[in-house]
Amino acid sequence: MAQAMKIAIVDDEQDMRQSISQWLALSGYDTETFSSAEDALKVLGPDYPGIVISDIKMPGMDGIQLLKKLMGADSTLPVIMITGHGDVPMAVEAMRVGAFDFLEKPFNPDRMSELAKRASNARRLTLDNRALRRELSGGTQIMNKLIGASPVMERLREDILDLGQADGHVLIDGETGTGKTLVAHALHAVGSRAGKKFVLVSCAALEEEALSKRLFGPMMPEDSQLPAIEEARGGTLVLEDVEALSDTLQARLLSVMNEQGTPAETRIVAISNLQEAGKTSEDVLRPDLFYRLAALRITMPPLRQRGEDILTLFTRLSEQFAEEYGCDAPQVTAQEAAQLLQAPWPGNVRQLINIAERAVLQSRRGSGTIASLLMSDHEEMQPVMTTEGKPLKEYVEAFERMLIDNTMRRHKGSIASVMEELCLPRRTLNEKMAKYSLQRSDYL
Structure with a gap:
């Protein structure tokens, strides 16, 4: 469930701050109040995780000055301005500066909730895109x-x-x-x-x-x-x-x-x-x-052309889902690895994500197999195989790489623990890691 967006309420009148805060809190928002623009600016930065509702007329720095400061720091921050009855020029000026919208006193609380919802949705989309861009x-x-x-x-x-x-x-x-x-x-x-x-x-x-x-x-x-x-x-x-x-x-x-x-x-x-x-x-x-x-x-x-990437992706995805559901990731057998490599994957990575999540859920229950998941996705395809076969050597190497990768990841790069679990001498493990381009430093 998405975290509730914050709403910063800036107004020099205590009664107004409290009434707005109480109404929006009942609508599920996380509110914080400020009695002056100066106090608000100490908190409201470029990545503020929410929106702002501010009165226009305040002593000291007024709402228009606050709006200009906020737009200078983050032009995408939604700011809803509250204006007095008949203050049309101020409302026009606020919109010109970059306000998201304005409310005229006395305002309808439902109208305020509607504006807050629209502004919060816009802010969430902006922050999501910004986070992905940084990533x-x-x-x-x-x-x-x-x-x-x-x-x-x-x-x-x-x-x-x-x-x-x-x-x-x-x-x-x-x-x-x-x-x-x-x-x-x-x-x-x-x-x-x-x-x-x-x-x-x-x-x-x-x-x-x-x-x-x-x-x-x-x-x-x-x-x-x-x-x-x-x-x-x-x-x-x-x-x-x-x-x-x-x-x-x-x-x-x-x-x-x-x-x-x-x-x-x-x-x-x-x-x-x-x-x-x-x-x-x-x-x-x-x-x-x-x-x-x-x-x-x-x-x-397409995923079917990506070879052992399929196993790498499945491992990473199942680990992520296992962490999310609070359980262990399913261990893939050699037969299941071959089945994952042979499946036609018409839904590509999106389908693999679905299979990985379902594999974790059924593993948590202690029932089911990866083969059954693949077959349920392709009931019309018997058997679940690609039309192009692969040499046995490729399946064996893909499974071997996945097994070493998973074990290294589980033991956080401890060579001794991996040698013991896989019953491999140090030299053999080193040779296989070099063969599959696996670096110990990636697991530390």
Whole structure:
């Protein structure tokens, strides 16, 4: 369950502070009150985990001055201003400076709750995106997110670093569940736009009229957002399910792209999630739009092509779920490792995440097998195997690597403990760790 957002209430009148605080606390918010703008500024920093409600008229620093200070520190912080009856000029000034919205005294508490909810949702999205951007801002963090030592994953990481430094529009395609949105975040984070806006719009989630307004405007007066193409100015606009754009919206998007200079004022990263058999993004997009987007292109590798990455991912995911559920991660047998490697994985990494969680839950109950989970996901496929076989040697090596990796991780890099559990002499363990590129320092 998401943690309750904070609400900072700034008002020099004690009764007003208390009444607002009590009402919002009943709505589930974590409130804190300040009797002056000066006191509030000691707490309200750029990453404040919530929103602000402030009176405009206060002795000393007034609400407009406070708002300017807050916008200077973090322009995305939602600030709701409380104005006196008839103070229209002040309300207009507050909106011009950057206020999220305003309430006019005497205000309806339900209206305040509604505004607080909208502002909190906007703040949560901003903080989530900011946290992910920071997580992906360095090469090491990106490699940790994009797990895998297979050649296709090595190439993917190289492509992200190369295209991230380029400034053209990008098309990301591939099967569902392969991590296309994560790659879009990574492209933004490693490039020159890392500190700028990252705006994501799902084209399949809105009807055409609503999508047109969200992308290009005009927005209604009550809308707090700018059109996405304006909101992302100078940064990156990610269009999920770009194939869902109608011919009309495709033409309008192309027109906007053509109007921009070089380098583009707003970088477009289009994600294609086509699931129709035999269809590609080239089949459904206008040729001129397709070639503009596909000048820089990343095609995500399906999980079945990633070899022993499957076992590495399964191990990491099951450990995470085991920690979350307070139990031990299931131990994978050689037969189960082969079954994981042989499964066709039509749902890719998303499906593997689901299997790992269910494996942990059934292990906690002391029943079930990984094979049964795979079969339940593919009842129409008998047996659950890929059409391409692998040499026995590859299965054995993949399982061996996974076993050493898991044991090293469990014993936090203690060579003596790993030797004892696996009944291996020191020299043999060293040779196998070198063979599988396993470094003791990674487990300390």
